[in-house]
Amino acid sequence: MMFLSLKHLLTRKKQSVLILLGIIIGTSAYVAISGMMLGFQTKLMDQLVNNDAHIRISAREELLTSESLDSFPEAEHVFWSLPPSGRKDSAKIQYPLGWFEKLNKDHDVIAFVPQVNINVIFNRASVTVAGRMIGADPLKQERVSNIQQYMISGAFKDIGTSGSRIILGKALMQSLGARQSETILITSGKGPSMPFKIVGVFDTGSKNIDENTVFTSLGDAQKLRGSPSEITDIAVKIEQPDLAEIKSAEWKTSSHEKIMSWQESSASILSVFKTQDIVRNSMTISIIIVAGFGIYNILSILVTQKKRDIAILRSMGFTPNDIVSLFFNQGLILGILGGVIGLGLGFIICFLMGQIEIVPGRMGSSTGRMIISYDLIIYVKAIIIALLSSLFSSIFPARAAGSLDPMDIIRSGGQ
Amino acid sequence: MIRAQGLIKTFEGQQEAVLKGVDLSLNDGDFISLMGRSGSGKSTLLYLLSTLDRNFEGSVLYDGVSIKEMGVQEIHRLRNEQIGFVFQFHYLLSELSAIENILLPARKANLLDKKLSFARDLLEQVGLSDKADRLPHHLSGGEQQRIAIARALIMQPKYLFADEPTGNLDSKNGEIIFDLFSQFNKEYKTTIIYVTHDQQFGMKAHRRILINDGIIDKIS
Structure with a gap:
C-alpha cells in the first residue's frame, strides 16, 4: 500500500508540506532548545559537581543555651541572670x-x-x-x-x-x-x-x-x-x-557533624534545571501535538473524501488491514521524513548557536562560544516524539477507514 | 459455477424484504443481464452474488463453497483473483493514471510485472492504448468506464459483475461497453452478469433475468 500512500501524499502537496513543516518545526525546536539548555546545564552541572566536594563534612554549628554548660560540675551552683547565647x-x-x-x-x-x-x-x-x-x-x-x-x-x-x-x-x-x-x-x-x-x-x-x-x-x-x-x-x-x-x-x-551532598547544597539550582526541563518539554510537545492534530484532521478529511476509493479497493480484494495501512503509512512517511529533516535542521541551528560569542566562563565554553549539547539522547528522543505523534494521530483515522463497510459506501453513492 | 439458494435480504430498519427468496444458478461462461424496475432488488442481488454483501439469509455457493463460510483472507482472495467489478460511476482512483488504475488488482496480488503487458493489451482492446498515462480527470466518461472494465479484467477473473455500467453513458459509449463485454465473454470465457435499465442493452445478453418485487419473475 506504500505506493498508494505516496500517491495520496504527492497529490495533496500543499497539505503534505504543511504537516511536514509542523513536524520539522517541532522536531528541530526540540533539538535546538534541548541542545542549548542541556549544554548550559552540563556546564553548570560540571561546575556544581567538580568545582567543589561531592560531599562536604563540616563542623556542626552549635548555639549556646542555658543548658550548654550543664556538663561542668559547678553548673548546679550557677543561676544565670542572662543565659549564654549565640554561636559556639x-x-x-x-x-x-x-x-x-x-x-x-x-x-x-x-x-x-x-x-x-x-x-x-x-x-x-x-x-x-x-x-x-x-x-x-x-x-x-x-x-x-x-x-x-x-x-x-x-x-x-x-x-x-x-x-x-x-x-x-x-x-x-x-x-x-x-x-x-x-x-x-x-x-x-x-x-x-x-x-x-x-x-x-x-x-x-x-x-x-x-x-x-x-x-x-x-x-x-x-x-x-x-x-x-x-x-x-x-x-x-x-x-x-x-x-x-x-x-x-x-x-x-x-x-x-554536618554532612551535605552537592545535590543538597545546590538544590535551588537543580530545581531551576527541572523547571527548565518542564518548560522545554512542554513547549516542544505542544508544537508536536499541534502537528499531530494537523495529521489527524487532514487524514480524517481524506478518509471521508476517499470513501469511494475504499469501496472500490475492497471490491478488488484489498483487506481492511490494507486500507488501514493506506492511511497509516501516510502518517508514518510524514513522521519519518519530518523527523529526519527536523533533526538535520535542529543540528544546523545548534551548530549556528554554538558560533555565538559570549562572555567566556559564564554560559559559554573557555573558547568564549555558547556551549551546546550534541548528546545522542536528544536526537533519539526528538525522532521518537516525532514518530509517536505522527503514528498516534494517523492510527485513529486509519482504523476508521479500515472499518468502513464497502456496501454502506456503495449504497450511499460513495458519500 | 455460482449457485444462489433462498436469498432473502432485508435492510436494517425496513420491514419488507428487498429479496424474497431468490434461487439462481450461473454457469461458467454465462452472459446474463439482470433487469427490473427501480427498487426491484436487482442491484442487491448482484452485490450478494458478487460477495460484497454477505449479510443475508440463504446461501451463495462458489463452486460448492458457501461465501458465508469463507474466512476474511479467503473471501478477499476470491474477490481479487476470480471476481471483477464494474460500477456505474467508474470509481477510478483519481491519483492514478489509466494504466496504474488497471494494474491495482495485480498490485494487490503482487503480480505487477507479470500483468504489465496484459494491461497494455487490455488498453489496446478498449481502444485507449494512447492514453495509458492519463489521469482519470483527463478522460471522458466513456473512456473512464472502459478503463474500469479493463481493471475488472486484469486478473482474468471467472466472473465479471457490472452494476449499470452504461447507466451514465450515451448510447454510442454504451454500445462500445457492450461490445467489450461480448468480446471478453467470448475470448476469455468470463461469466458476465450485469444490471441494466436499458432494455436494448439488456436484451443482448444470452440469458435475461427479470426481477420484480424481490423475486425472479422470468428467465429467458
Missing part, C-alpha cells in the same frame, strides 16, 4: 582522625581533603573586601576539585604547605586592585592581620567564588584562625557523584 566559638571537626580512617577505608571515596574555611577581610591600601579563605593541602585539593583548570595565572600548587601564599579569584583581584606577586593583608577578625603573597589567579566563571574566595595552605589558614591542628571541613570526592545524596545520608546516621 571555634567550630571544628570533633574527631578528624576517625573521619580520615573511615574515608580511607570507604571504597566509594576517591579522594578527600581536610580544610579550614574561615570568613576573612582582605586589605590592600585603603581597599577592604570581605571574603572567604579556604586552607587546604594543594595536592589533595587538586584531587577533589578541578580548580587547577580555572587557573589563569600561576599554578594551584604554588600555595605550597606554608609560606603565606594565596591564589585568588579574578574578580576579587580586580576589586582589590592587586597584582600578582603583591602582598595583601588578611584578618580573620581575631588577632592581628597577616600578610599573604598573591601567587596565582583563577577564574571559574562563578561570580560567587571569583569575587570573594582565596585558597591558601592548611597550615597558614590554621595560623590565621589561631587554632593549629584544627579543621573545619572535609571535602570528599566519590566514585559516582550521582550517589552523593545516598552516601551522605548513610554517613549522617553515625555522625554528629
